[in-house]
Every structure is written in structure tokens, then in C-alpha cells.
Amino acid sequence: MGARILLVEDDHAIVRALTSLLQAEGYEAHTASTQDLAVALLSEEAFDLALLDVSLPQGNGFAVCAAARERAPEMPVIFLTASDDEYSTVAGLDMGAVDYVAKPFRARELLSRIRAALRRARGADSVLRLGDVYIDTASAQVTKAGVEVFPSALEYRLLLHFAQNKGRLVTREGLRDAIWDSAGEYVSDNSLNVYVKRLREKIEDDPARPRLVVTVRGLGYKVGE
Structure with a gap:
């Protein structure tokens, strides 16, 4: 398998669609629907990239981002945000996220952002x-x-x-x-x-x-x- 990606999202339809998309591209997808589950996974396993929804039924994506920065400072984080949620976008970038993708997003655009983030994290030639x-x-x-x-x-x-x-x-x-x-x-x-x-x-x-x-x-x- 390719890069290990942690997807933190509570919308089951989005989780199913993104998991299939990531696996089709050769990535290894792991999912969590709450802040606690995501933080637990981050403490137990290593990931190459995290996709974080801001709004979760328990906790929020910002707390998960903070945990990710603490446990794996070099791991790129991409936030999934509502298209009109400027505050979340700015806050996520200020916390160290490398990018954000507004919902609803196009599959090819998201994959392109993921590839770019992974290249930068691996120190790919510029x-x-x-x-x-x-x-x-x-x-x-x-x-x-x-x-x-x-x-x-x-x-x-x-x-x-x-x-x-x-x-x-x-x-x-x-x-x-x-x-x-x-x-x-x-x-x-x-x-x-x-x-x-x-x-x-x-x-x-x-x-x-x-x-x-x-x-x-x-x-x-x-x-x-």
C-alpha cells in the first residue's frame, strides 16, 4: 500500500466515498469519527497525512490537529471545511495545517492537494x-x-x-x-x-x-x- 492517511470525518457517506477514492489511488485509509478516536489512533500508529473535518459530533478537528502537531510535527494536515467558513480555514492554517479543501470538493482536486502535501513532506525536489x-x-x-x-x-x-x-x-x-x-x-x-x-x-x-x-x-x- 502507499501512504497511510488518517481521515477524521463523521459523515458516513463522505467517509465511504473518500475511503474508496483513497484506496483506488493506492493509499491506506484509516478513519475516525470523533476527536477521542482520532487522538487515540495518532498515539498508537504513524500516518503520512491527516484529513480533518472541523466539525465532529464529539470534539473538533482543531483539537485533533493540535494532537497531530504534538505527536507527529512533520505530518501534513489538510482541513475539510465548509465553503463559507472563513474562520475555520484561517484558524486551521494558523495551527499548522498545510492546506484546506472546501466542501463540496472535487475528487481530483483533493487528490492533487494530497499528492502535493505528501511531496512537500517527503522533501521532494522542487x-x-x-x-x-x-x-x-x-x-x-x-x-x-x-x-x-x-x-x-x-x-x-x-x-x-x-x-x-x-x-x-x-x-x-x-x-x-x-x-x-x-x-x-x-x-x-x-x-x-x-x-x-x-x-x-x-x-x-x-x-x-x-x-x-x-x-x-x-x-x-x-x-x-
């Missing part, structure tokens, strides 16, 4: 490579064959998503999810085509015959090299 294109995620600098290129914010987000999924099929739906937050509005197929075309013009040797981001008709894109 430089990603796609062919002769290098992305320094610490400085957001992109170079091709040693020459800096300047993608737009949306193009950079797309490039990151492609680089993080090298060797895999990237669906169009997955790409829309990846740039939705940045765009702030629905991204149509035509708009997505434009963004990918502009990105190719900056990272491909021959944009008309792409090697890094190859179209798979009807499905999405295959990311090579």
Missing part, C-alpha cells in the same frame, strides 16, 4: 522536468533548453499538471479541474484548446508536432519524456 523543460516550483521559473520562458498563470498551472502526470493519460476533465480555481469560471473545451496551444508554443520544439503534450483523440493528452 524542480520538475518535462523533456528539456524545467519547472522550479519554489520560484515558479520555467526554462526550456536553458532559456527562461514565461507562461501565463493558467499556462503555468497546466504545465505543472502535465509535469506531475508524466507518462500518464491526462483527461480534459482533469485539466479543467486543475485550472478551475485559477480561472475562476467554467473552462470550455474551446478555451482549453487555446490554453494548450499557447503552452505548446512555449515548450515544444515544433508545436505542430508535439512530443511533450500529445493529443489522444477523444480522451485528452499523453504526457511524454
Whole structure:
């Protein structure tokens, strides 16, 4: 199994859905529905990441976060919060959480946040490579064959998503999810085509015959090299 994830959530439907999602991605999911159960698990077992709901029938996610910080200071914590609960979001980040995801959330977005948190916790290299294109995620600098290129914010987000999924099929739906937050509005197929075309013009040797981001008709894109 992959990373061990502690899910602290009292909504049984969410627990079932998230457990299936995490297991399908190769993670080992452990669940707790109350503060006491979560704290007990943290004291008995080691986890790579915790997903914490703020509101619990007994106790709250903040107390669980405090216990996690005490027992495993390096373990990343991601809060699951109501979309309009600004106080909980800020309080969770102030307590040391690395991220938060607002409910209702999209599965791909949550998985992306989890992967990013695990990479940071494991000290992953901040430089990603796609062919002769290098992305320094610490400085957001992109170079091709040693020459800096300047993608737009949306193009950079797309490039990151492609680089993080090298060797895999990237669906169009997955790409829309990846740039939705940045765009702030629905991204149509035509708009997505434009963004990918502009990105190719900056990272491909021959944009008309792409090697890094190859179209798979009807499905999405295959990311090579």
C-alpha cells in the first residue's frame, strides 16, 4: 500500500466515498469519527497525512490537529471545511495545517492537494522536468533548453499538471479541474484548446508536432519524456 492517511470525518457517506477514492489511488485509509478516536489512533500508529473535518459530533478537528502537531510535527494536515467558513480555514492554517479543501470538493482536486502535501513532506525536489523543460516550483521559473520562458498563470498551472502526470493519460476533465480555481469560471473545451496551444508554443520544439503534450483523440493528452 502507499501512504497511510488518517481521515477524521463523521459523515458516513463522505467517509465511504473518500475511503474508496483513497484506496483506488493506492493509499491506506484509516478513519475516525470523533476527536477521542482520532487522538487515540495518532498515539498508537504513524500516518503520512491527516484529513480533518472541523466539525465532529464529539470534539473538533482543531483539537485533533493540535494532537497531530504534538505527536507527529512533520505530518501534513489538510482541513475539510465548509465553503463559507472563513474562520475555520484561517484558524486551521494558523495551527499548522498545510492546506484546506472546501466542501463540496472535487475528487481530483483533493487528490492533487494530497499528492502535493505528501511531496512537500517527503522533501521532494522542487524542480520538475518535462523533456528539456524545467519547472522550479519554489520560484515558479520555467526554462526550456536553458532559456527562461514565461507562461501565463493558467499556462503555468497546466504545465505543472502535465509535469506531475508524466507518462500518464491526462483527461480534459482533469485539466479543467486543475485550472478551475485559477480561472475562476467554467473552462470550455474551446478555451482549453487555446490554453494548450499557447503552452505548446512555449515548450515544444515544433508545436505542430508535439512530443511533450500529445493529443489522444477523444480522451485528452499523453504526457511524454
